[in-house]
Amino acid sequence: MVEGGGRHSRHAAVRRRTRAWPFLLAFVLVAVAVTGGLALHRSTEAADKDSPSDTTPSVDLAARATAVDNVLKRRAQAVLTGDEKAFLADVNPADTKLVTRQRTLFANLREFGFAKLAYQQLAQQYDDAITRKHGPSTYLVAIAMTYQIRGIDLVPVRAMLGYTFTKTASGIWMLVSDSDLDTRLPKGSHEEAWDMGAVLVKRAPRVLVVVEKGQDQLATKLVGMAGSAVKAVSKSWPGGWNGSGVVIALDDKVVRGADYTQPKNAEDALAMATFVYRTLPGEVTGAGERADSYVVINPNNRAKVDARTLAHEFTHVATAPYGPFAPRWMVEGAATYVEFLPMDGEQDLALTRYRQDVRTKYLATAKALPPDATFFDQADSSYPLSWLAVDYLFTRYGGVEVGTLYRELAALGTSQQERDRIMLEHLGLTEATLFKALKTAASA
Incomplete structure (x- = not known):
């Protein structure tokens, strides 16, 4: 008891300091996400009124919308069925770097095991520099990704991304960029684990762990700790908890709403629970409607994470839907x-x-x-x-x-x-x- 008391006291000072910033960052990023989301939609409304492309006879908006919808449907179906060729069919083959990124994205998406996946056009964006780069038919658009990871997400949830399409000489709409909108998207609603390098996903009942491809030992360790933490929260939280624990432990320092490039976070934070949205910030409500949270581990402090760390964060996951x-x-x-x-x-x-x-x-x-x-x-x-x-x-x-x-x-x-x-x-x-x-x- 004395030894346990001493250990506990040290954790009260040291571990609590490492926990101080995770929730703060998550809270701050919600505010950032709100601003970004509203700006994204407002800029579209303003551009819709002023952009000459909307009134140019050479642009058949209905035909473009239908063509891009078909591209998005093909890509979603390709992920669900495991058809890499179909996923890459609408990607500009001349851009080998883009093709490589998209091939990695496909492999990553397949790792997660989606029960549901769909992409939806949200709103066109306008950027003269991007139009000059890709040509007069450039179509820069924000995309909502609606997904449900099998055995993990209790309801379908949404993330945001941005795609750039152009029309080829043969009249086909082709994906020419997947990153032009990245800096304008709301923080906390994109930069998902599958958007990084090649990943490994390991599962257990009500647990999903994401690590760098090849880090099997780390994945196994985290699955064990996450399993203990899920049981603890399910047993101890009033009324129980039937959700799941998602743990992301990548080398990347910016994933979802977690930003471990910030000095205080990089030094002190162990992990943080980042919001998952039923509706995106600025889409229905300013802050978005929360469905759940995924936990992102600080790569600088990965070795310090234990089952108690994850139980702390999973309690945030369990309570995230209540409100802010x-x-x-x-x-x-x-x-x-x-x-x-x-x-x-x-x-x-x-x-x-x-x-x-x-x-x-x-x-x-x-x-x-x-x-x-x-x-x-x-x-x-x-x-x-x-x-x-x-x-x-x-x-x-x-x-x-x-x-x-x-x-x-x-x-x-x-x-x-x-x-x-x-x-x-x-x-x-x-x-x-x-x-x-x-x-x-x-x-x-």
């Missing part, structure tokens, strides 16, 4: 609470001693629960105090009440007034009086 408005202390406190519970393959932690350590080291000098605005600036104390608050709620009110409270706060807690109203309704406490209750319990 829960207090940060609830979000991170709940994930840390599940992370610290008994788990297959992991040493039990001395929680009684840790609880007392948190009260002595952090609660004694704190003035309130960690506020959202400075949560990550004071991560060494924010995470332990958040765990203590959620631990108190589970002990005093039970898991069902905590789960219900979390759902309502995440969906409706848009202001301090709303948060206090919801907490009073469920607990008879506000955030301020909850903090006082923690103080009282510590002195009892």
Whole structure:
């Protein structure tokens, strides 16, 4: 118990600091994604009014839309049936680099095992430089990729990409670029694992792990840890969890919503849960409608990840569909609470001693629960105090009440007034009086 307590205390300081930035980045990227998504659609609307190509008789818009739709349908069907030749048939054969990238993309997509896959034109984009590069028939378009990974995604989800097509002399619409729109797409809604280099996908029940091709040993290790973490979250989260854990552990430092080129992330973060969308940012709502999350591991800190790391992130995955408005202390406190519970393959932690350590080291000098605005600036104390608050709620009110409270706060807690109203309704406490209750319990 003493050894476990010491180990746990070190993790409270060190591991919590490494966890501070993942959720922050995910939260910030949602805001970026919203702006990008809205800008993407607004620029299209403006261009539709002003672009001369829309009124040029030589461009048959209906025929172009139909032709490109057919290309997209052929490509989706080719992935589902394993027909590489059909997937590459509409790719410019003169661009050998593009063909190579597309061949890798096809192989990667086949690795994931899609139950459903479709591509849909969203909106034409305009860029004079790209038109000059590819010719007057250039058609630059944002594409929605709707997919459902077999045994993983509970519902179909969407990502975004951009394609450039041109019309050949024989009247065929051909894909000439798959990257012209990359810098204009909303962050967090593209740069998927299958868009990188060649990958290896390894599965287990409710688990999918993505690594660089050839890294079989790493994949096997992560599948084992992810399996333990999925079981832990399913068992411990109120009402259970029937979702799946997707773990992406590539050498690339920018994947989905994770950006490990940022100095603080590169140094401190172990992993982060990145949002998966039912509808894309700016498509139906500004922030997009979340369906799930995939976990992306920091390649710089890969060796430090364990089953507890993944249980923390999978708790974020389980709660992602609830909404974005829960207090940060609830979000991170709940994930840390599940992370610290008994788990297959992991040493039990001395929680009684840790609880007392948190009260002595952090609660004694704190003035309130960690506020959202400075949560990550004071991560060494924010995470332990958040765990203590959620631990108190589970002990005093039970898991069902905590789960219900979390759902309502995440969906409706848009202001301090709303948060206090919801907490009073469920607990008879506000955030301020909850903090006082923690103080009282510590002195009892």
